[in-house]
Amino acid sequence: MLRIFFATLAVCVLAGCDPTDKPTMNPGQDCMTCHCTTDSTCTASRLPWTAAGTIFADFSSTDTGGVQGVHVLIMDALDAGVSLTTNAAGNFYTAEPLTPPLNIYIEYQGTDAGMLNHPTPAMIYGAGVPGKGVGCNGCHQAPDPTTCNQQGITIPYPPNPPGGGVGYAPWGRIALPGVPIPTCPGTSN
Amino acid sequence: MIRFTLRGALAAALVLAIGLPRTAHAEYAPVLHLLPEGAAPQLQLLPDLVETKKKRKKPAPAPTPDTSTPTPDLGTTPSEATPTPVPAPEAEPARPAPVAKDVPAAAPADNSSSSGDMNFDLLGESKHHEPTAVELAIAHEAEVRRTTLTIHQTAGLATLGLLAATVLVGQLNYMDKFAGSAPSNTAKWETPHTVLAFATFGGFAATGMLGLFAPVPYDKPVKADTTLAHKLCMGAATLGMMSELGLGVYTASREGYGNQKGIAQAHQIIGFSTLVFMSAGASAFLF
Numbered sequence: 102m103l104r105i106f107f108a109t110l111a112v113c114v115l116a117g118c119d120p121t122d123k124p125t126m127n128p129g130q131d132c133m134t135c136h137c138t139t140d141s142t143c144t145a146s147r148l149p150w151t152a153a154g155t156i157f158a159d160f161s162s163t164d165t166g167g168v169q170g171v172h173v174l175i176m177d178a179l180d181a182g183v184s185l186t187t188n189a190a191g192n193f194y195t196a197e198p199l200t201p202p203l204n205i206y207i208e209y210q211g212t213d214a215g216m217l218n219h220p221t222p223a224m225i226y227g228a229g230v231p232g233k234g235v236g237c238n239g240c241h242q243a244p245d246p247t248t249c250n251q252q253g254i255t256i257p258y259p260p261n262p263p264g265g266g267v268g269y270a271p272w273g274r275i276a277l278p279g280v281p282i283p284t285c286p287g288t289s290n
Numbered sequence: 291m292i293r294f295t296l297r298g299a300l301a302a303a304l305v306l307a308i309g310l311p312r313t314a315h316a317e318y319a320p321v322l323h324l325l326p327e328g329a330a331p332q333l334q335l336l337p338d339l340v341e342t343k344k345k346r347k348k349p350a351p352a353p354t355p356d357t358s359t360p361t362p363d364l365g366t367t368p369s370e371a372t373p374t375p376v377p378a379p380e381a382e383p384a385r386p387a388p389v390a391k392d393v394p395a396a397a398p399a400d401n402s403s404s405s406g407d408m409n410f411d412l413l414g415e416s417k418h419h420e421p422t423a424v425e426l427a428i429a430h431e432a433e434v435r436r437t438t439l440t441i442h443q444t445a446g447l448a449t450l451g452l453l454a455a456t457v458l459v460g461q462l463n464y465m466d467k468f469a470g471s472a473p474s475n476t477a478k479w480e481t482p483h484t485v486l487a488f489a490t491f492g493g494f495a496a497t498g499m500l501g502l503f504a505p506v507p508y509d510k511p512v513k514a515d516t517t518l519a520h521k522l523c524m525g526a527a528t529l530g531m532m533s534e535l536g537l538g539v540y541t542a543s544r545e546g547y548g549n550q551k552g553i554a555q556a557h558q559i560i561g562f563s564t565l566v567f568m569s570a571g572a573s574a575f576l577f
Contacts, residue, residue, distance in 0.1 A: 123477040123478070124475045124476065124477050125474075125475070125476050125477075148545055148546060169474065170472025183548065184548075186472055186473065187472075188473065188475035188476065189474040189475065189476050195546050195547075195548075196545070196546030196547050197546070197547055197548055
């Protein structure tokens with residue numbers, strides 16, 4: 102009897118070593134699609150994030166190119182701050198209450214940069230979205246290579262932020278600070 | 291002949307000297323006639339025993355001196371032997387004390403069992419005692435208690451192993467999530483820790499129930515002993531286990547919040563403390 106119990110326990114323990122829903126899941130995708138409480142499509146409503154995203158090594162990195170150990174500092178309109186660190190997949194997330202618009206800074210190995218824009222959920226997902234946090238993918242997504250306009254949202258291209266930094270991400274990723282922002286093919290930018 | 295006589299005397303003296311049980315004297319009685327006549331007065335109590343032995347076992351050869359009994363090796367019969375006491379030269383003849391000690395000299399014949407066996411009924415009660423219903427119930431409860439506590443012991447040791455594994459995997463989970471400036475946060479130890487934790491909690495609860503609800507058929511006064519130490523340690527471990535259950539669930543629910551690390555640290559400390567208390571409680575019965 103004890104042998105059966107311990108054998109079953111061992112199987113359960115080992116089977117749980119690689120969960121499907123984990124902090125490293127789906128890097129590069131819009132976390133707020135599921136981690137929200139707006140409607141029934143929020144399949145991860147048990148863990149609603151107020152801000153979440155992935156940081157990559159380069160603007161053109163693939164989904165597996167997330168960087169671990171990037172520090173993300175988020176300050177809200179009430180000067181409440183949240184300090185996060187990206188995990189093995191480059192993901193970061195928080196459920197702390199944040200009042201947009203947000204000021205976001207990232208730091209990696211002594212190099213830091215601040216985001217020039219100040220995102221709000223309404224800015225990303227449109228007005229009237231209570232229960233939806235600030236995701237990154239609303240703006241930081243791959244643009245149409247022919248027009249260089251970002252998909253799904255009307256953000257004029259350029260501008261690239263003068264002097265670099267974390268600003269509009271024409272190639273769909275939030276990259277490490279100091280990484281040159283690429284220009285749109287066929288333009289001077 | 292002398293050698294044989296000396297051997298018998300030596301054996302008798304040795305038996306008396308080392309104080310064998312009373313029945314041993316009777317068992318040795320058949321050879322007592324081999325003793326020289328000089329040694330007989332020192333064993334004056336033994337003939338009574340021999341007579342008792344003879345009554346019990348009719349076919350037994352008569353050990354007492356008898357002219358009809360051939361004693362060719364001795365060369366003489368006790369009746370022919372001279373009555374002058376001749377102490378055995380190599381024996382310790384002056385040791386009647388063990389005889390008096392092992393076979394009470396003052397013990398009258400009616401102090402022995404009337405059934406004729408070689409036991410002594412010192413308490414004066416030789417009647418067969420029929421157990422009463424109360425005694426039978428107590429005996430049954432004692433048997434149930436023994437079985438229950440045996441299972442309690444086995445389950446407790448298994449639970450202790452589970453708790454050790456839970457604490458170990460929990461430590462790995464903590465390090466994966468919070469250790470260092472850039473934790474991996476892969477959560478690969480989270481589910482194993484959860485499975486082990488609930489298995490441990492279930493085992494702890496079941497083991498505790500077995501110990502608590504085991505029948506107690508006799509009075510067990512509280513005193514400072516290993517049982518009390520076991521109960522105190524397990525009481526502390528129970529408090530730790532209960533708080534761990536609540537803290538563990540609460541820690542998991544704080545995913546994404548800044549205070550999760552602090553709660554996890556409390557959960558970690560109480561987990562190690564619970565392991566220490568449970569180990570101490572288990573080892574209380576080992577030392």
